[in-house]
Protein backbone atom coordinates (compact mmCIF):
# COMPACT_ATOMS: atom_id res chain seq x y z
CA UNK A 732 0.00 0.00 0.00
CA UNK A 733 1.20 3.46 -0.85
CA UNK A 734 0.54 6.77 0.83
CA UNK A 735 0.08 10.06 -0.99
CA UNK A 736 2.01 12.86 0.70
CA UNK A 737 0.67 16.39 0.22
CA UNK A 738 2.74 19.43 0.99
CA UNK A 739 1.64 22.05 3.47
CA UNK A 740 -0.44 23.73 0.76
CA UNK A 741 -2.37 20.49 0.03
CA UNK A 742 -0.58 19.93 -3.27
CA UNK A 743 0.59 16.41 -4.08
CA UNK A 744 4.25 16.14 -3.18
CA UNK A 745 5.24 12.51 -3.47
CA UNK A 746 4.21 8.95 -2.93
CA UNK A 747 5.75 6.81 -0.21
CA UNK A 748 5.35 3.33 1.19
CA UNK A 749 2.73 3.39 3.99
CA UNK A 750 5.35 2.35 6.57
CA UNK A 751 7.35 5.44 5.75
CA UNK A 752 4.20 7.52 6.22
CA UNK A 753 3.67 5.98 9.67
CA UNK A 754 7.25 6.87 10.61
CA UNK A 755 6.64 10.45 9.46
CA UNK A 756 3.47 10.49 11.54
CA UNK A 757 5.26 9.36 14.69
CA UNK A 758 8.00 11.89 14.01
CA UNK A 759 5.35 14.59 14.04
CA UNK A 760 6.02 15.56 10.44
CA UNK A 761 2.61 14.84 8.96
CA UNK A 762 -1.06 14.71 9.78
CA UNK A 763 -3.39 12.05 8.40
CA UNK A 764 -6.15 13.23 6.05
CA UNK A 765 -7.44 9.91 4.71
CA UNK A 766 -7.06 6.34 5.87
CA UNK A 767 -7.40 2.94 4.28
CA UNK A 768 -9.67 0.40 5.94
CA UNK A 769 -6.80 -1.86 6.92
CA UNK A 770 -5.85 -1.61 10.58
CA UNK A 771 -2.17 -1.49 11.46
CA UNK A 772 -2.84 -2.33 15.08
CA UNK A 773 -5.63 -2.07 17.57
CA UNK A 774 -6.03 -1.97 21.30
CA UNK A 775 -9.28 -2.23 23.22
CA UNK A 776 -10.10 1.40 22.51
CA UNK A 777 -7.92 2.56 19.65
CA UNK A 778 -7.59 1.42 16.07
CA UNK A 779 -4.77 2.75 13.98
CA UNK A 780 -5.40 2.47 10.27
CA UNK A 781 -3.05 2.58 7.36
CA UNK A 782 -2.62 6.18 6.17
CA UNK A 783 -3.83 6.84 2.61
CA UNK A 784 -3.22 10.58 2.36
CA UNK A 785 -1.05 12.62 4.70
CA UNK A 786 -0.08 16.26 4.74
CA UNK A 787 3.29 17.68 5.65
CA UNK A 788 3.06 20.07 8.58
CA UNK A 789 6.05 22.09 7.54
CA UNK A 790 6.90 23.79 4.30
CA UNK A 791 8.89 21.94 1.74
CA UNK A 792 12.16 23.68 1.08
CA UNK A 793 13.73 24.12 -2.26
CA UNK A 794 12.93 25.50 -5.62
CA UNK A 795 9.41 25.07 -6.79
CA UNK A 796 8.23 24.96 -10.33
CA UNK A 797 4.70 25.91 -11.12
CA UNK A 798 2.70 23.03 -12.37
CA UNK A 799 0.33 23.60 -15.23
CA UNK A 800 -2.87 22.24 -13.71
CA UNK A 801 -6.54 23.16 -13.45
CA UNK A 802 -6.23 24.25 -9.85
CA UNK A 803 -3.30 26.50 -10.63
CA UNK A 804 -5.00 28.06 -13.64
CA UNK A 805 -8.03 28.65 -11.40
CA UNK A 806 -5.85 30.24 -8.74
CA UNK A 807 -4.12 32.46 -11.28
CA UNK A 808 -7.50 33.57 -12.61
CA UNK A 809 -8.87 34.13 -9.12
CA UNK A 810 -11.63 31.56 -9.67
CA UNK A 811 -13.33 33.95 -12.06
CA UNK A 812 -14.57 33.45 -15.59
CA UNK A 813 -12.19 35.49 -17.72
CA UNK A 814 -14.99 36.52 -20.09
CA UNK A 815 -17.89 37.58 -17.85
CA UNK A 816 -15.85 38.05 -14.69
CA UNK A 817 -18.11 36.02 -12.43
CA UNK A 818 -16.35 34.32 -9.52
CA UNK A 819 -17.59 30.78 -9.20
CA UNK A 820 -16.95 27.54 -7.37
CA UNK A 821 -14.35 25.41 -9.05
CA UNK A 822 -16.86 22.87 -10.31
CA UNK A 823 -18.73 25.58 -12.23
CA UNK A 824 -15.62 26.59 -14.09
CA UNK A 825 -13.92 24.95 -16.98
CA UNK A 826 -10.78 25.86 -18.83
CA UNK A 827 -10.95 27.47 -22.20
CA UNK A 828 -8.45 27.58 -25.04
CA UNK A 829 -8.37 31.28 -25.98
CA UNK A 830 -7.32 30.40 -29.50
CA UNK A 831 -9.18 27.12 -30.06
CA UNK A 832 -7.27 23.93 -30.54
CA UNK A 833 -8.86 23.56 -33.97
CA UNK A 834 -7.09 26.78 -34.98
CA UNK A 835 -3.77 25.66 -33.62
CA UNK A 836 -4.10 27.12 -30.12
CA UNK A 837 -1.69 25.37 -27.78
CA UNK A 838 -2.45 24.05 -24.30
CA UNK A 839 -0.19 26.42 -22.44
CA UNK A 840 -0.49 28.96 -19.66
CA UNK A 841 -0.62 31.73 -22.25
CA UNK A 842 -3.58 30.22 -24.09
CA UNK A 843 -5.69 28.78 -21.27
CA UNK A 844 -8.10 30.71 -19.08
CA UNK A 845 -10.89 29.79 -16.70
CA UNK A 846 -14.37 30.25 -18.10
CA UNK A 847 -17.87 29.57 -16.84
CA UNK A 848 -19.76 26.96 -18.83
CA UNK A 849 -22.18 29.44 -20.46
CA UNK A 850 -19.31 31.63 -21.72
CA UNK A 851 -17.37 28.59 -22.82
CA UNK A 852 -20.35 27.37 -24.83
CA UNK A 853 -21.06 30.78 -26.29
CA UNK A 854 -17.47 31.21 -27.42
CA UNK A 855 -17.47 27.72 -28.89
CA UNK A 856 -14.83 27.04 -31.49
CA UNK A 857 -13.90 30.68 -32.08
CA UNK A 858 -11.32 33.19 -30.97
CA UNK A 859 -12.55 35.87 -28.53
CA UNK A 860 -12.56 38.40 -31.38
CA UNK A 861 -14.64 36.15 -33.62
CA UNK A 862 -17.04 35.55 -30.74
CA UNK A 863 -17.20 39.23 -29.85
CA UNK A 864 -15.95 38.50 -26.35
CA UNK A 865 -13.22 40.25 -24.40
CA UNK A 866 -10.69 38.66 -22.12
CA UNK A 867 -10.42 40.40 -18.76
CA UNK A 868 -6.73 39.70 -18.36
CA UNK A 869 -3.99 38.48 -20.61
CA UNK A 870 -3.09 34.95 -19.57
CA UNK A 871 0.52 34.55 -18.48
CA UNK A 872 2.57 31.91 -16.79
CA UNK A 873 2.53 32.76 -13.08
CA UNK A 874 5.71 32.95 -11.10
CA UNK A 875 4.61 32.57 -7.52
CA UNK A 876 2.01 29.94 -6.80
CA UNK A 877 2.59 27.67 -3.81
CA UNK A 878 2.74 24.47 -5.77
CA UNK A 879 5.18 21.79 -6.70
CA UNK A 880 5.65 19.74 -9.80
CA UNK A 881 4.00 16.39 -9.57
CA UNK A 882 3.23 13.69 -12.03
CA UNK A 883 0.90 10.85 -11.43
CA UNK A 884 2.30 7.57 -12.45
CA UNK A 885 0.30 6.53 -15.45
CA UNK A 886 0.79 2.89 -14.76
CA UNK A 887 -0.84 1.49 -11.68
CA UNK A 888 -4.18 2.42 -10.29
CA UNK A 889 -4.90 5.39 -8.11
CA UNK A 890 -6.37 4.45 -4.73
CA UNK A 891 -9.89 5.79 -4.26
CA UNK A 892 -8.85 7.55 -1.06
CA UNK A 893 -6.57 9.78 -3.13
CA UNK A 894 -9.11 10.78 -5.73
CA UNK A 895 -10.46 13.98 -4.25
CA UNK A 896 -6.93 15.20 -3.52
CA UNK A 897 -5.73 14.53 -7.03
CA UNK A 898 -8.37 15.56 -9.51
CA UNK A 899 -7.66 19.27 -9.47
CA UNK A 900 -3.95 18.72 -9.30
CA UNK A 901 -3.53 16.56 -12.33
CA UNK A 902 -1.05 18.09 -14.68
CA UNK A 903 -2.64 19.21 -17.93
CA UNK A 904 -1.31 17.78 -21.12
CA UNK A 905 0.75 20.58 -22.54
CA UNK A 906 1.91 20.78 -26.11
Ligand SMILES: [Zn+2]
Pocket residue numbers: 812813814815816817846847848849850851
Ligand atom coordinates in the same frame (compact mmCIF):
# COMPACT_ATOMS: atom_id res chain seq x y z
ZN1 LIG B 1 -18.50 33.62 -17.96
